[in-house]
């Protein structure tokens with residue numbers, strides 16, 4: 001590696017307590033994102049904060065970590081309140097808090113949103129959830145009913161404040177500000193800073209520290225073409241495989257956010273036959289150098305890296321940079337894509353963006369001074385013609401090396417098999433490794449869900465992944481104990497668990513994409529006396545995963561519309 005970059009701040013330097021640092025490490029976070037590096041010390045110091053930040057910048061952890069640092073778990077009372085515009089975001093934030101608080105025994109967080117019954121919410125509030133994440137309307141409902149107590153609140157966060165104002169929640173926000181104790185510390189995050197948001201900040205916050213992400217300076221990016229593919233999270237791996245088929249990739253650096261993700265993705269790519277390896281901060285300097293060396297020598301074609309580990313990487317062969325996960329800020333982006341287009345060669349930078357990440361895209365365009373072209377996912381036809389032309393090239397190259405001996409062999413084969421030449425070639429194709437993919441139908445990748453659905457639910461919510469559990473009706477496996485185990489050992493919330501379908505010998509269950517570490521944890525846990533075996537069970541080509549949000553008509557596992565009562569949900 002050549003150019004050295006200034007040392008990035010570390011989580012350990014920010015003043016966070018050990019249980020939180022351990023959680024971050026187990027989640028595979030390497031370094032704080034820029035917004036985190038600024039917000040965490042500010043909030044830990046007790047200051048109010050006004051953050052201009054969009055989804056994807058790491059803002060959730062930026063307020064969640066200092067907030068958790070201040071929670072007294074032994075006090076069974078609500079100590080922090082987080083307001084979000086939508087139910088989906090409330091759930092996401094609550095889940096993030098749970099992940100970060102994994103080493104805080106007895107910690108509880110509650111998401112309150114409209115459209116769900118009040119009774120369980122009353123109970124959970126009575127038990128004293130430490131943190132409440134709520135949509136403004138539902139929260140003020142609870143305030144009117146007197147079911148939420150504000151006496152112990154010390155921390156108030158407004159997430160996506162501009163969205164809440166746009167949705168007409170100004171009065172509800174006012175009511176909350178009025179009700180929280182005087183010395184409550186406040187943080188407000190907003191993707192944009194319209195006058196309404198400024199007014200709220202001016203009226204209710206104490207000299208808030210303002211932070212915003214500055215755009216990186218564009219530098220020598222002329223040799224790089226930038227493209228974006230809109231892909232939902234759970235289709236990224238398929239999209240990447242497709243990309244490798246249609247793009248003329250010599251070598252590629254793939255950027256992900258966490259160490260864990262770099263390992264997992266490189267393993268999955270290897271399993272699919274690619275020469276891939278991980279490059280992350282957990283590797284020793286020596287191993288890192290080995291990976292880079294193998295990439296240089298063409299022994300590796302794909303390196304799945306985190307930002308820290310790929311800093312300064314200078315390998316001419318890198319024709320493509322893939323932002324599998326978007327970076328947290330534009331400076332990292334500029335740094336990432338600068339790994340291609342080296343030594344006067346041209347390079348291509350592709351990024352996968354989920355629908356929610358669109359805003360961040362504008363920031364990246366601004367920082368690079370270039371438009372990032374939206375590219376449609378390659379169709380099944382494009383993939384097929386890509387495969388065809390690759391095979392054609394292989395055949396042409398091979399033809400150069402054939403001579404009379406090969407032709408003689410063909411003559412002999414025609415005679416022995418008694419086949420027509422076309423028949424013989426077809427048979428040869430059938431036994432040629434790789435040619436199968438040209439004969440099997442290629443499925444079109446599902447495009448990102450339509451607008452309305454995206455707004456109702458995050459892309460995660462709109463598409464769950466199907467998993468297969470060994471054991472079904474014949475083993476008396478029941479949905480309820482299965483759900484209990486998924487919740488208890490898999491860290492899932494009941495609401496995240498989708499459709500469950502029992503078969504005789506196995507069971508299908510729709511879940512959010514589970515990390516390998518979670519699958520490992522679940523493996524072997526007993527359900528109804530049977531050791532749990534669970535693995536991903538991809539849908540047949542062309543079939544789209546079922547959304548969780550109620551959307552008639554539903555289909556059963558075989559793809560037929562269901563007309564009778566909905567399948568059992570535990």
Ligand code: AMP
Nearest residue numbers: 029031032033055056057058059060257
């Ligand atoms: P947010 O902007 O809060 O929606 O976060 C975007 C994504 O980045 C989430 O998937 C987080 O889990 C992830 N993330 C947040 N902070 C970090 C970090 N420091 N390192 C790696 N991933 C992170």
